[in-house]
Amino acid sequence: MSKPVVLEDVTGGSAKATHLCVLVHGLWGNPSHMRNVAKALRDEYPEDELYILPAEKNRGNFTYDGIELGGERVCAEIEDKLRSIEEQGGKITKLSIAGYSLGGLVSRYAVGLLYAKGILDDLECMNFTTFASPHLGVRTPLKGWHNTVWNVLGARTLSMSGRQLFTIDKFRDTNRPLLAVLADPDSIFMSGLKKFKRRTLYTNIANDRSVVHYTSAITKHDPYTDLENINLNYLKGYEGVILDPDHPIALRPKLQQDTLMTDYEALKKWVKSIPFMVTVGVLIPIGVVVFLANSAVQTVRSANRIKAHESGEAGLKIEQYRMPLRIKEIREEVEQAYEVLNSSQNQQYLAASDSEDDLAYDAEDRKLLKKVRRMSTPGQPTLALTPDQFDMIENLDAAGWRKFPVHIQKHRHSHAAIVVRMDKESFADGWVVLKHFAGNEFLM
Incomplete structure (x- = not known):
């Protein structure tokens, strides 16, 4: 190296x-x-x-x-x-x-x-x-x-x-x-x-x-x-x-794949992922707690820096x-x-038709989503x-x-x-x- x-x-x-x-x-x-x-x-x-x-x-x-x-x-x-x-x-x-x-x-x-x-x-x-x-x-x-x-x-x-x-x-x-x-x-x-x-x-x-x-x-x-x-x-x-x-x-x-073979491949893939899932199950909860605690501290510090910046105190x-x-x-x-x-x-991906999620948007945005849906295809979903x-x-x-x-x-x-x-x-x-x-x- x-x-x-x-x-x-x-x-x-x-x-x-x-x-x-x-x-x-x-x-x-x-x-x-x-x-x-x-x-x-x-x-x-x-x-x-x-x-x-x-x-x-x-x-x-x-x-x-x-x-x-x-x-x-x-x-x-x-x-x-x-x-x-x-x-x-x-x-x-x-x-x-x-x-x-x-x-x-x-x-x-x-x-x-x-x-x-x-x-x-x-x-x-x-x-x-x-x-x-x-x-x-x-x-x-x-x-x-x-x-x-x-x-x-x-x-x-x-x-x-x-x-x-x-x-x-x-x-x-x-x-x-x-x-x-x-x-x-x-x-x-x-x-x-x-x-x-x-x-x-x-x-x-x-x-x-x-x-x-x-x-x-x-x-x-x-x-x-x-x-x-x-x-x-x-x-x-x-x-x-x-x-x-x-x-x-x-x-x-x-x-055209053999169904039994496909199931076997899926099982093999799942078995291989077990060590990763165990690691994630143990480390992620710990990591998230540490990450969120640090984020809370840094958010407060950042807010203070932004305040100083806006007032011109940051130089x-x-x-x-x-x-x-x-x-x-x-x-x-x-x-x-x-x-x-x-x-x-x-x-x-976007649903093929209007969904309840659309209700969160105004009329203009719903019109845009409808247009985008029309251009979405199974081969290239949006x-x-x-x-x-x-x-x-x-x-x-x-x-x-x-x-x-x-x-x-x-x-x-x-x-x-x-x-x-x-x-x-x-x-x-x-x-x-x-x-x-x-x-x-x-x-x-």
Whole structure:
């Protein structure tokens, strides 16, 4: 195994560099989680060409404070770095951003602020990339009381970030979830996102218990729930890891199986799972108690940080980052910016006809759900998402994304492996992803 990468050895750059790439880590994360992303970029581009900035100010428990505060912190870091480089005689003319997990959403918020402040006007926006980011939130597609209990419980464990990720928040005076506002076609956030020449996402198709495929891929379908029923078509040169984005799968013909043999295979599969079930039965209750206790403490601490941030006591002049959210408002102003919890629930699909769940929505949302149901087929069923999530998919897809499904096979913790968060030999599949990103997708 090669020597672990040291973040400081692969970040930064020289005064000659004209391209700034910002790396934003995820929930509970820290800048070192992005060190191998930085390493992959540095292997391709020297310090005289590319300046690499790992976002520092939204680390650890600070990620509990919400996407909005995280975005403001990252925006401030980018502004500070642009200013610092210029003071040292350099000049940045190009900008790229790569966000991992929650960092993808924080990055989208920061981009909106940069757009509203006019900073992107002086920069050539090159690459906006996300790795396993929950663009549609982390709500498990469930119906009925399962939805109410499971998704509301999850939302209560992560302070402001939890409410935003489970889309039960009301963002400022919009009366809408923050993620819905982030995907509003008239918002500063979508306008900023569209300025980038290339928008790319990498999405795990299996074993990502933090951010499941539908949300990181921005889709209402998940054809990868049973890999035994499909053939995977891999991208040439990246076989075994990255799927061909144009033709990722082919359905396998259904074979007539012997009923006795099928029952035997099911029994064998169940027996093999016994050690796992025993482990889960013992450890999960303990882990959940510890997790919820820690969440309660961190929620209180986060609330105090948010209060200090809003009052200006945290050292950031927030009035500089509280931009009008819609382009029309900006023009007017110018003229007169769970892991463990998720994994235990299976995704559900929309019913073929209206259900009692629809009564929770207004007439316009019920009309949207009816339209989505008509497009759902047995071969490609539609997940039981919310009207807000269906709108997000339509709006985000309209911006245009290059979507790469990723099949991490050497380790079951694909969420960490996709960016090689830890230096393990079993995370080797993640290096394939990072080399594709740096060598094939990244525009200089």
